[in-house]
Amino acid sequence: MVQIIQCEDGTQTVFSPQFQETYHSIKGAIQESSHVFLNAGLNHLLDQGYSTIRILEFGFGTGLNALLVLNLVKDLQNISIEYVGIEKYPLEKTEISRLSYHDEVNVHISDWLKLHEGNWCIGNFKGKVFHSDFNDFESDTKFDLVFHDAFSPNIQQEYWRSPFLEKVYEKMNRGGVLVTYCAQGEFRRELKRIGFTIESLPGPLGKREMTRATKL
Numbered sequence: 001m002v003q004i005i006q007c008e009d010g011t012q013t014v015f016s017p018q019f020q021e022t023y024h025s026i027k028g029a030i031q032e033s034s035h036v037f038l039n040a041g042l043n044h045l046l047d048q049g050y051s052t053i054r055i056l057e058f059g060f061g062t063g064l065n066a067l068l069v070l071n072l073v074k075d076l077q078n079i080s081i082e083y084v085g086i087e088k089y090p091l092e093k094t095e096i097s098r099l100s101y102h103d104e105v106n107v108h109i110s111d112w113l114k115l116h117e118g119n120w121c122i123g124n125f126k127g128k129v130f131h132s133d134f135n136d137f138e139s140d141t142k143f144d145l146v147f148h149d150a151f152s153p154n155i156q157q158e159y160w161r162s163p164f165l166e167k168v169y170e171k172m173n174r175g176g177v178l179v180t181y182c183a184q185g186e187f188r189r190e191l192k193r194i195g196f197t198i199e200s201l202p203g204p205l206g207k208r209e210m211t212r213a214t215k216l
């Protein structure tokens, strides 16, 4: 069982006793997710004129990132999103029912619950969640946007290094971007070695930097 706790700005996050880490920054969950995954990721591709975007998320967790995507694109009728989330330790229904993210971003509860059914089609936003290990995810589809949201390198180093990152690179289209809250030096050097172009962007509240990596 996980614990649901409050961030400093009053939004909720989850603490995992198993991994001894929170799912989001304790400074503010929605602020962090919006900053890293929406603004530096999805909005960045929309600004370049993408109209169909395939997103792959490592660590679906609470579904907050998918919810924020839904909230952004629900009124953009010319945009189409396909979303794949990977999650090995799905939250229990009772835990999901205690999260109120949908109220905070003004998405109807029925759409929020659809995201947690694991296979949805809500207007222009389609998605699936695979309850598997990150390492076991195989797909012939290539992705334009990767939300890398594993636990930090201190806890899950293998997902911030090769061979895992090389597999992620192979799953991406040219021009695609990977965004993450992590700004660790060794992680960035590994991304560069693989062939990504790295941008160091200002981080969300409480973090100096975040990373955006582009597969040119």
Ligand SMILES: C[S@@+](CC[C@H](N)C(=O)[O-])C[C@H]1O[C@@H](n2cnc3c(N)ncnc32)[C@H](O)[C@@H]1O
Pocket (backbone or CB within 6 Å): 022, 023, 024, 033, 058, 059, 060, 061, 062, 063, 064, 065, 086, 087, 088, 089, 090, 132, 133, 134, 135, 149, 150, 151, 152
């Ligand atoms: C930092 S949390 C991010 C959660 C999520 N993006 C959110 O906004 O709630 C990391 C997530 O990765 C999941 N996870 C950790 N190791 C995993 C693995 N090896 N395979 C699949 N999922 C994993 C955890 O259960 C957790 O939900």
